[in-house]
Amino acid sequence: MTKCRLCGSSSLASVVDLGATPPCESFLTADQLDQPELTYPLHLRVCTECWLAQIPPLITPEETFTQYAYFSSYSTSWVEHARNFVDGAVERLGLGPDSFVVEVASNDGYLLRHVVARGIRCLGVEPSVNVGQAARDAGVPTLTAFLHPGTGAAVRAEHGPAELVVANNVYAHIPDVVGFTRGLRALVADDGWVSIEVQHLLTLIERNQFDTIYHEHFQYYTVASAARALASGGLSLVDVELLPTHGGSIRLWARPAEAAGEPSARMVDVLAREKAAGLRELSGYAEFAARVARVRGDLLRFLVDAAGRGETVVGYGAPGKGNTLLNHCGIRPDLLAYTVDRNPYKHGRYTPGTRIPILPPERIAADKPDYVLVLPWNLREELTDQLSFVHTWGGRLVFPIPELEIVEVKP
Missing domain, CATH: 3.40.50.720 (NAD(P)-binding Rossmann-like Domain)
Structure with a gap:
């Protein structure tokens, strides 16, 4: 890995080298126990220009997510977290029967089922065939596809722009962060909202959560680096919530740049906390x-x-x-x-x-x-x-x- 996938800089510094491992969701059958396994380096580096932490893109999303072993609905607390989010988003954005909500990487419908229950038109965009079918079986409209600008444009042309686009626990899973962000922008209405949940690099470092570094996660965000990534696709970050999920996550609220206002006070506060922790200099990663x-x-x-x-x-x-x-x-x-x-x-x-x-x-x-x-x-x-x-x-x-x-x- 020689260049940052976000800004193109070649100034990458080592954070931690975890050796080489197989892909984390490639569970073996009994027939495979006497066969060799491919392993890939798992070395986290940080770009000293834009401060995006990242691992080499050695495994494509197609290899991991076409058939997937993770079904979100098996976690009771995660389904409840999704319900609480939907309740809050409906109130915050005034969503109703005439609204349209899209979730990217919608898994087995764990979140959109709460949108369906409210009578709000929605669509999941889920690349994994098996979990996407589980969502359809549960009554959640789901398109089997990876998100890129073309996908976003096609969904918008068929269904109209979305008042809300949700992308929970996927923004770290895509190596083409710029193309994915442009896909989000293609989906969302010009005055709409994008909500993203992703693990917070600040808590990963502070709480020693090295086990959340694996090949499905290509990058690890601070609020500062997430704002820069969103800007690469025409979105402006305007608000941030700190969440306890996954050991410490951030919920990013972004809008098309032309509709965005000033950043919220809590976003300014989290940016200050990241700076104080040294995450915009190498000292913050040293120990x-x-x-x-x-x-x-x-x-x-x-x-x-x-x-x-x-x-x-x-x-x-x-x-x-x-x-x-x-x-x-x-x-x-x-x-x-x-x-x-x-x-x-x-x-x-x-x-x-x-x-x-x-x-x-x-x-x-x-x-x-x-x-x-x-x-x-x-x-x-x-x-x-x-x-x-x-x-x-x-x-x-x-x-x-x-x-x-x-x-x-x-x-």
Whole structure:
């Protein structure tokens, strides 16, 4: 990787090198266990001109998202988050039966189903064939396509401009950030709104969330770098909300440049916080790699010591981020017997690289392990409640991020 994908600068500085891993959602079948796997470098760098953090675009979105293993609706808290967003957006923007809402990367309809329920015309644009079909089966109109300027223009020509375009947890997933942003601009009405949710680089650095660095995420945004990316496609960032989702996200509210006003006070405040944290100079990134190494060492020591004591450790969840953690730490079935997941698509498969079996959640109650390593730590409250039953045999939960924490479960 020699040039920044946003501004074209060749001034890229290393933030953390996590080695080489397989794509995080390439779960293996039993027939693939004796076959080799491709791995790709996972090296985060930051551009010292525009301060966009990024990894090399070694895997195309077509390779990852044509068939996809992640279904948003399996997270109860995420569906509720989407409902709250729709309620707020309807009130904020005055949306009604004559409005048109588009969601890009709409997955299985987890968000737009709330729009459908309100009688508001909508369309999902989802590249994954399997999850897009799940959305259609649930009554959510969905186009199977990747977003680029041509897609945006075609949807606008057929359906009209959208008062609201939503792009949640996708703005980091596209290597052609400029083309994607132009696609958003093509979709939205000249006086409309674009709402984007994406992980905040500030919290990623501050809370040591290195496991959210994986090949599906091509870039990692501050508010400052997001504003520059949006401007590349004719959109102006005017407001920002800080969210707890995914360990710390930002909701970006943008408008076509010709309709945008002055930035909000809270956007100005977050920009000031980023500057104070040193994220527009290399000093803000200097200690991150050392803190990643400490988490790796602490987690491995815990697992090795537990095995030495004859104690059992299993995992909960099989998220993409978990595969970055497992691969970077070199954790395999000798240290983590298996993990479980609510998504039936993953049952009977194995984690990429580390080849840990993925089983149904009921297996935990049957086996009564001493520890459950929670891989989707960002859903801590939801999963602590789901796993409250482990207290009945004295089991404990383990959270690896931002630092190793072993938790007694209360009934």
